[in-house]
Amino acid sequence: MAACLLTFASAQAAVDVGPATAPRMEFTPLPPGTYRLQAIQSVEDATLLDERGRPVRLSALTRGKITLLTFFYTYCVDPLGCPFAHQTLTMLRDRILRDRELAREVRFVGISCDPSTDTPDVLARYAMDFTTNSRFEWRFLTARSVSALLPVLDDFGQDISVEVEASGRPTRALHHMLKVFLIDPRGSVREIYSLAYIQPAVMLNDIRTLHLERLLGRTSRQAAIEPPRAGASREINGSDGQQ
Amino acid sequence: MRKSSQCAVVLASVYVCFGTALPNAFADETCNSPYISNLIKGQEDFVHVWTLGVEGLGDGSDKLVTIDANPGSETYGKVVHRTSVGGRGEAHHMGFTDDRKFLWAGGLDDSKIYVFDVGTNPSKPKLIRTIADLPAKTKFVGPHDFYALPGRMLIGNLSNTTDKSGVTGMALYNNKGSLISRYDMPTTSIGGVKGDGYGYGIAINPAKNVLLTSSFSGWQNYMRELGDLIKDPEAMKHFGNTLVVWNLKSMQPTQILSVPGAPLEIRWSLAPGQNWAITAAALTSKLWLIKQGEGGVWAATEVGTIGNPAQIPLPVDISITADGRGLWVNTFMDGTTHYFDITDPEHPRESYQKHTGSQVNMISQSWDGKRLYITSSLLAHWDKKGADNEQFLRAFNWDGQALTPAFEVDFTKEKLGRPHHMKFTAKAGQSRTLAALGQQ
Secondary structure, eight states: OHHHHHHHTTOOSSSSOOOOOOOOOOSOOOTTTOOOOOEEEOOOOEEEOOSSSSSSEEEGOOOOOEEEEEEOOOOOOOOHHHHHHHHHHHHHHHHTTTHHHHHHHHEEEEEEOOOOTSSSSHHHHHHHTTOOOSSSEEEEESSSHHHHHHHHHHHHHHOEEEETTTTEEEEEEEEOOOOOEEOOOEEEEEEEEEGGGGHHHHHHHHHHHHHHHHHHHHHTTTTTOOOOOSOSEEEEEEEEEOO | OHHOOOOOOHSSTTOOEEEEOBBBOTTTTTTSSOOOOOOOOOOOOOOEEEEETTSTTTTSSSEEEEEEEOOOTTTTTEEEEEOOOOOOOSSEEEEEOOTSEEEEETTTTTTEEEEEOSSSTTTTTTTEEOOOOOHHHHEEEEEEEEEEEEEEEEEEEETTTTTTTTEEEEEEEEEEEEEEEEEEEOOOOOOOOOEOBBBEEEEEEGTTTTTEOOOOOOHHTTSSSSHHHHOOHHTTSSSOOOOEEEEETTTTEEEEEOOOEEEEEEEOOOTTTTTEEEEEEETTTTOOOOOOOOGGGGGEEEEOSOGGGGOOEEEEEEEOTTTEEEEEEEETTEEEEEEEESSSSTOEEEEEEEEESOOOOEEEEOOOOOEEEOOOOOOOTTTTOOGGGEEEEEEEEEOOOEEOOOOOETTTTTTOOOOEHHHHHHHHSSSSEHHHHHHH
């Protein structure tokens, strides 16, 4: 993070993401099934590309199983950014694999924020580090174009900014807020982890909580945990109200 | 990441990625949710002021006022923009979303929630959404605290639709503006302490999985003229006397702490290894320390006095320094700004005070502690009358010894209204959103 800071500082003198710290956990996580995870939002469908360049519906990879989904770039070097997320997910995967039944019910999905660089070929090479175990589904997706990716980013509330040169030409420096989304088999986001809460023990218990929910037949509908309907608030077309 | 990829990244040194990690030190900024990204550690460019409209003054509407706060700017200390919402609903507090792109701002009377885009162009915020379903869907009124969670906004309310008393709860919305869930403040006993059901402030410590909430009063009191209220002994009984400790993951209350006299703002020390928060009780003028003890049990202890309680100075907003060693406290009635050394939080020591206005309420400081901002308004019906009804934002420089004036905005002269809550933004610098680039 310090190395990234040097490059970042020249562009944005005021905003300083500061020295990053790994999340701390000074409590004992609640046992799985002893709490409810609220439905935060549903996942809008979209068409992306898999590691082989084949079109794939996002719904095919966010329904049917418990999914952990995150956005990343293959060339990310932030030790507490994408690499940290993938390191955590790797740790989680290994723990999930100890439970064969659970391993069949869980998948990880990574979506690249930079479809221009992260083509399917690039993804295929990148994925080799993470897809060594055929008993666990870990998928990596990209998009045909930035315009195809934007609705997905917007739906997940992932704002990506790109540093530009004085001429206005985009550089390859990207910024985004690290978030990992926990999605239930019905395609509803049930938890979101930013850096402060990327804690494997908590995330594993949340996954198990959703697994128990499914096993016990407590679907999100039966437990009255439905994602809220969109359109509850009035959108305004960019009024700046300048007097 | 494989070695070959790492080598490629090293060679292409401009290829960077920011996970926007949570810093271990913050600005006023310390008063924000710890889930917020992009905390401003250096010079803030703008201070946004959520302002209560005054009938007959300007457009009379509540508005988000944007003031240039960068000394290097040509418009330093000047109002550069105002975003009016077209109505007057007792504008009070606001809070950033987790990505700091939007400010959610509430009205304590009409219970509307306004969402401003301050990320696209912080010099010209835009009102993009109005959320008006809080009372109908939750039975709560008076959205007070807006506290970011990942992808969500937790709102602490002050009252309810049934009897407009202080019995209330929290509402959780997703960042798209849809209600997820509601949580009643406890009214039963936990650990021998009875909950009063009141709400006010929200403060989360992620490392402890703890949410703290405080307690104030209901619509019947906060929308009533203060002069009438204080003469009504029955009404004066209806102020909060508790802090509630919640398990953040389950959103269940685990402890109720007795803190008499309306504990208001709560500030955690977020220094690693620290396990305490501090609050000020408005009606008793006391500082209270909330600390975790043996066995993980939380306790509240009275640790200090603010001003002369017999004169009811009414401590209101507080701001903790980034290192957790200092605490600014404003007392509304005597217009005084106090600085406490809380290096030993169990023995706070007031080391400085200054009369900063006829009435003072909100206080915000820069991350480095060198700049302090104060606004004047508390509530439309509680603000002073006549000549004492100054309405201002005053900016100061702090050198560790004394406050010296930096600039001032007269909100009455500028026909803006009653200034309340403040939040900082910084310019985007040389970056553009992916969406903006895609549209070029």
